[in-house]
Amino acid sequence: MKIDLSKYLDNWYKEDSAKNIFPGPVVTLSREVGCPAKKIASDLSEKLNTLKRKHSKDHPWRWIDKEIMMESAKELQVDSSQIQHVFDYKKRGVLEDLLLAQSKDYYKSDMKIRTTIAKVIRNFANAGNAIIVGRGGVAITRDIPKSLHIYLEAPLEWRALRVADKHNFTIDQARSYAQNIDKKRSTFRDFFQGKGNDYTRFDIKLNCMTLEPNELIDVIIGGMRTRSMI
Numbered sequence: 001m002k003i004d005l006s007k008y009l010d011n012w013y014k015e016d017s018a019k020n021i022f023p024g025p026v027v028t029l030s031r032e033v034g035c036p037a038k039k040i041a042s043d044l045s046e047k048l049n050t051l052k053r054k055h056s057k058d059h060p061w062r063w064i065d066k067e068i069m070m071e072s073a074k075e076l077q078v079d080s081s082q083i084q085h086v087f088d089y090k091k092r093g094v095l096e097d098l099l100l101a102q103s104k105d106y107y108k109s110d111m112k113i114r115t116t117i118a119k120v121i122r123n124f125a126n127a128g129n130a131i132i133v134g135r136g137g138v139a140i141t142r143d144i145p146k147s148l149h150i151y152l153e154a155p156l157e158w159r160a161l162r163v164a165d166k167h168n169f170t171i172d173q174a175r176s177y178a179q180n181i182d183k184k185r186s187t188f189r190d191f192f193q194g195k196g197n198d199y200t201r202f203d204i205k206l207n208c209m210t211l212e213p214n215e216l217i218d219v220i221i222g223g224m225r226t227r228s229m230i
Contacts, residue, residue: 023144024125025129033181034159040216117135134185
């Protein structure tokens with residue numbers, strides 16, 4: 001089920017105490033399985049913090065990943081284990097959902113969890129100097145003028161080799177695993193942006209097989225400079 005994300009964020013933003021502060025700059029990093037998004041995000045934040053700030057905010061750049069789940073759990077007033085399944089791209093069964101709703105005082109539906117994720121990501125984006133890894137960030141922050149949306153990709157066989165090495169899989173297992181997770185990530189983004197929505201395409205797609213990490217970072221920083229984000 002898809003939410004009207006623009007309406008949801010607009011209604012929430014009207015109630016936000018920080019609404020008069022300009023949002024961004026924010027970079028979102030999405031990736032195919034096997035592409036080093038976390039390393040790129042970490043190295044990118046370090047490099048950005050060595051540059052002179054002309055258009056970004058005064059506080060340091062940082063990359064956001066696990067913080068999204070922790071802040072979402074805090075917002076929902078539940079333990080992070082109760083929302084872990086959403087971050088693992090899993091769904092509760094109908095029976096499980098009914099049993100949990102009846103047995104837990106702090107039960108939260110998957111819809112509530114996902115809308116809270118959107119709110120948390122938007123909070124980080126509004127605060128600025130944020131690099132958001134995955135979690136539908138491109139759809140949630142697309143309307144922010146000072147934003148840049150990156151997609152890291154590579155040929156399947158190259159990615160399968162990396163996955164096999166990391167998880168001790170066979171190549172066939174790694175290939176199947178990568179394709180399965182890629183599909184689940186795409187479905188997760190579709191929840192926020194709508195399936196086949198052309199307005200939430202990425203700004204830049206980068207091939208992790210042919211570009212070294214430092215080259216990827218240089219391209220991203222070049223795009224940020226073009227958009228007066230730094």
